[in-house]
Amino acid sequence: MFRHAQLESVKAGIGDPAHAGLALHARIQRAIRQLILDGALEVGRPLPATRPLAQSLGVSRDTVEAAYRQLHAEGFIERQVGSGSRVSQRARPFAGGKAQRRGHAPRQAVRLSTRGQALRATGGVTGATQHAFAPGVPETRNFPLQTWERLQREVIRAHGSAVLAHSPAQGVEALRRAIADYINLERGGHATPERVLVLTSSQQALTLCANVLLDAGERILVEDPMYHGAARAFDAAGLRPVPVPVDxxxxxxxxxxxxxxxxxxxxxxxSHQFPTGATLALDRRLALVHWAERNDAWIIEDDYDSEFHYAGKPTACVQGLDPHERTLYIGTFTKSLFPGLRIGYLVLPPALVEPMTVARSLMDGHSPTLTQLTLARFMEAGHFGAHVRAMRHLYVQRRDALLHLVRTQLSDYLVPQVPAGGMQLPCLLRPGIDEQAVLDGARRAGVALQGLSALHATRTPQAGFLLGFAAYTVAEMEGAVAQLAAVLRRTVAGRRRAPR
Structure with missing residues (x-):
């Protein structure tokens, strides 16, 4: 018979909420299996007969019999008529004693590859919080979900079970055509469906560019300050970023x-330099195209939120100004529609389409067919353009509301830099205020901030924050500003009290 502790362990396994969805015999089987794996039941140890164990557990004999049958099928126990059941010799690697028990093995340092160490060292790119003022988060409560659901049903009716199959690694043709039409009409680009590569995100596009275009140790010019997601993709690929100042x-x-x-x-x-919000002047765009052609170099253009401009038409994308086909254009629907969509894209020079598509197929194969076809219909029917226009109108109101709040309630601490577009408001800290102390205090208060110092490569970065406004109502921003004001007051007061 089981010892008291072992019997209680099986009873605990039966009552474990994590196994509530399993049949009763499966819960008993898992509990006994865990005793074997933990070494609590040694090799050759007899198991209780089914009848007395069933009585002890308060279950039917058939239930225990079903558990034993499964343990026997998996090789954990041996069963012989007249000899009962006992722990199998096959379980010896696990049932070797307490030293093998889960959680008791000595911890060893994990050995990673050089690439794995580089990936880990970047810290990754975490998903944005829903707390104000997380930058780059779109408004999703106003998304036309019923329209999206209707289009999705239409796609299922039209394509049937084909939407469950693999998509081409480059993306379905209908979506690539819709993206090319949009880039050409709205961004002044030179795109064709054959040059579009559908991806899961702009981050995936950055990773592809870093690994397909350059080798570890090679130099890549970057903005200073720059987008942290790009910096981490380049670091993970072993590239050597060379910072170029931004004005x-x-x-x-x-x-x-x-x-x-x-x-x-x-x-x-x-279009909207991250994080300053500056727009690259036309003469500089043309000079950049000339430099790339003369030096046989690539231009990686991240057009992450160009849909949201608030004064006139946006400047044509660099890709549309490049007759030499040296520009790779990155776009995403994560900012313009909703993050859960997980669709971004690259518009590529013809010579890069095949190698980039092959490389992408090794990453994750393809994007979901149903989602791609639904998005294609959403764009073709004009819903995408209508939604962007509605969000542009809403976002400029929220930008102005946040600007008013900063100027009236935070002016002793922050100097806002008014962007002509985008989804976040850059604010510089006034001299003498510790940026990291404010970030720590804001995190404890539930206020999400992106610090500016970490985005600079220079030794004297501009301290401050990015305040996202797109996803938050005026009332939500008012509450977050009040919390941030309290954090700033405590930070300044603490600095004054600190011993000199």
Whole structure:
């Protein structure tokens, strides 16, 4: 018979809420199996007969018999007529004693590959919180969900079980055509369906660019400050980023001749520079295209939220100005529609379509067919454009509301930098305020902030924060501003009391 502790362990396994969805015999089987794996039941140890064990557990004999049959089928116990059941010799690697028990084995340092260490060192790119003021998060409560559901049903009726099959690694043709039409009409690009690669996100696009275009140790020019997701993708690939300063007109392209020796690519966010919000001037765009052609280099253009401009038409994308086909254009629907969509894209030079598609197929194969076809219909029917226009109107109201709150309630601490577009408001800290202390205090108060210092490569970065406004109502921003004001007051007061 089981010892008292073993019997109680089986009873606990039966009552474990994590196994509530399992049949009773399966819960008993798992509990006994765990005793064997933990070494609590040694090899050759007899198990109780089914009848007395059933009485002890308060279950039917058939239930225990079903549990034993499964343990026997898996090789954990041996059964012989007249000899009963006992722990199998096959379980010896697990049932070798207490030293083998789960949680008792000595911990050893995990050995990672050089690439694995580089990936881990980046810290990854975490999903955005729903707390104000997380930057780059779109409003989802106003998304036309009923329209999306109707289109999805239409796709299922039209395509049937084909929507359950694999998609081409490059993406379904209907969506690639819709994306190309949109880029050409709204962004002044030169795109065709054959040059579009459908992906899960702009982050996947950055990872592809970093690993397919350049080798570890090669130089890539980047904006200073720059988008943290791109920095981590480049670090993980072992690239050597070369920072190029940014001013009110974007990347200072005139500095490329002295900085760009040996650089194979340049990465930038020309429509709304992240995080400053600056727009790359036309003369600089043209100079950048000329530099790439002359140096046989690539331009990686991340157009992450160009849909949301609040004054006139946005400047044409660099890809549309490049006659030499040296530009890779990255776009995403995560910002313009909703993060759970998980669809982004690359518009590629013709020579890169095949190698990039092959590389993508090794990452995750393809994007869901049903989602791609639904998005294609959403765009073709004009719903995408209508939603973007509605969000553009809403976001500019929220930007102005947040700007008013900062100027009236946080002016002693923050200096806002008004963006002409985008989904976040850059704010510089006034001198003498510790950025990290504010970040720590805000996190404890449930206020999400993106610090600016970490986005700079220079030794004297501009301290401050990005305040996202797109996803939050005025009332939500008012509450978050009040919390942030309290954090700033405590931070400043603490600094004054600190011993000098």
């Amino acid at each position: 009110a007109e974007g990347m200072q392209v005139e500095q490329l001749p002295q900085l760009a020796a040996g650089a194979r690519a340049v990465f930038l966010t020309p």
